[in-house]
Amino acid sequence: MDKPTSLPDPDIEHHTVNHDTSQNKAIKHDTLFTTPLDKAARFSFDEQVVACFPDMIRRSVPGYGQVLAMLPIFARRHCKYRQQNERNGQSHRVSRIYDLGCSLGAASMALAGEFAAHDLQIKAVDISPAMTTEARTLLSDNYPEHDIEIITADIREFELEPCDMVILNLTLQFLPAADRVAVLEKIYGALSVGGILVLTEKTHAFDEQSDAWLVERYYDFKRANGYTEMEISGKRNALENVLITDTLDEHHARLGEVGFERHLTWFQFLNFVSIVAFK
Ligand SMILES: C[S@@+](CC[C@H](N)C(=O)[O-])C[C@H]1O[C@@H](n2cnc3c(N)ncnc32)[C@H](O)[C@@H]1O
Numbered sequence: 001m002d003k004p005t006s007l008p009d010p011d012i013e014h015h016t017v018n019h020d021t022s023q024n025k026a027i028k029h030d031t032l033f034t035t036p037l038d039k040a041a042r043f044s045f046d047e048q049v050v051a052c053f054p055d056m057i058r059r060s061v062p063g064y065g066q067v068l069a070m071l072p073i074f075a076r077r078h079c080k081y082r083q084q085n086e087r088n089g090q091s092h093r094v095s096r097i098y099d100l101g102c103s104l105g106a107a108s109m110a111l112a113g114e115f116a117a118h119d120l121q122i123k124a125v126d127i128s129p130a131m132t133t134e135a136r137t138l139l140s141d142n143y144p145e146h147d148i149e150i151i152t153a154d155i156r157e158f159e160l161e162p163c164d165m166v167i168l169n170l171t172l173q174f175l176p177a178a179d180r181v182a183v184l185e186k187i188y189g190a191l192s193v194g195g196i197l198v199l200t201e202k203t204h205a206f207d208e209q210s211d212a213w214l215v216e217r218y219y220d221f222k223r224a225n226g227y228t229e230m231e232i233s234g235k236r237n238a239l240e241n242v243l244i245t246d247t248l249d250e251h252h253a254r255l256g257e258v259g260f261e262r263h264l265t266w267f268q269f270l271n272f273v274s275i276v277a278f279k
């Protein structure tokens with residue numbers, strides 16, 4: 001029997017793959033780590049990663065599609081059209097949402113797909129020009145009527161306007177540990193009362209044995225999605241000191257420290273978690 005190349009993920013087709021095929025671009029299969037690489041080579045969000053990113057993230061992040069699918073559901077409850085927006089010379093009220101570390105804009109697309117164009121203003125920010133160039137094309141091709149701005153910037157230096165929802169989907173883990181509090185403080189300061197931060201991260205467990213079990217089952221997940229031993233170890237090396245995980249407790253402690261009174265883990269799949277923090 002043929003081995004499956006990926007585990008089924010009920011929501012993923014709708015939220016990522018379709019958007020790429022809509023512009024008749026074949027999604028490149030992730031083959032980045034199929035050949036031995038220089039051990040010192042670091043993972044970076046460059047053109048090569050951009051070309052296969054939808055396939056890579058779908059096969060590498062357990063629950064990615066489910067998390068994206070819940071974003072518009074959370075937005076309906078927490079975005080109350082609080083921000084004033086100028087468009088076509090007219091002023092009206094919208095909900096402002098930030099997608100920080102947007103990559104190809106999958107979270108923004110999940111939101112745009114479930115909201116009328118005039119209800120949302122989305123600002124999607126990423127430090128990688130390769131990502132934002134492609135995201136701009138994808139978003140404008142798929143949602144030409146929506147108010148979505150794709151910005152190339154470092155979220156550590158980027159100023160946030162008042163907003164109702166902030167998404168940090170697998171982004172905080174790529175910031176130097178020392179910079180994480182300041183970014184979360186800025187987000188807390190920009191959110192309106194009633195607004196939310198959705199923080200999704202890869203984590204490690206404090207207890208070594210539990211962590212070893214989670215990591216091994218995560219590699220099993222990758223194997224089941226068609227990755228070879230060489231690909232798994234090549235990516236692990238490349239991500240070392242680039243993707244730096246915290247424990248779930250550290251995330252909650254930090255959210256409390258910056259001012260969020262209530263924050264809860266609403267999703268966990270192996271070592272990947274998503275937290276919602278309420279202002
Ligand atoms: C795993 S990807 C995020 C996936 C994306 N949020 C999604 O839902 O598909 C991490 C992204 O964070 C971006 N990033 C890393 N450091 C950043 C920074 N300081 N400022 C802005 N973006 C950053 C990377 O360029 C990369 O595109």
Ligand SMILES: O=C(O)C(=O)C[C@]1(C(=O)O)C=C[C@@H](O)C=C1
Pocket residue numbers: 056057060061170202235236239243
């Ligand atoms: O492949 C891994 O080990 C991962 O941790 C997956 C992960 C992530 O969590 O951000 C790492 C890099 C790519 O951006 C896509 C996903």
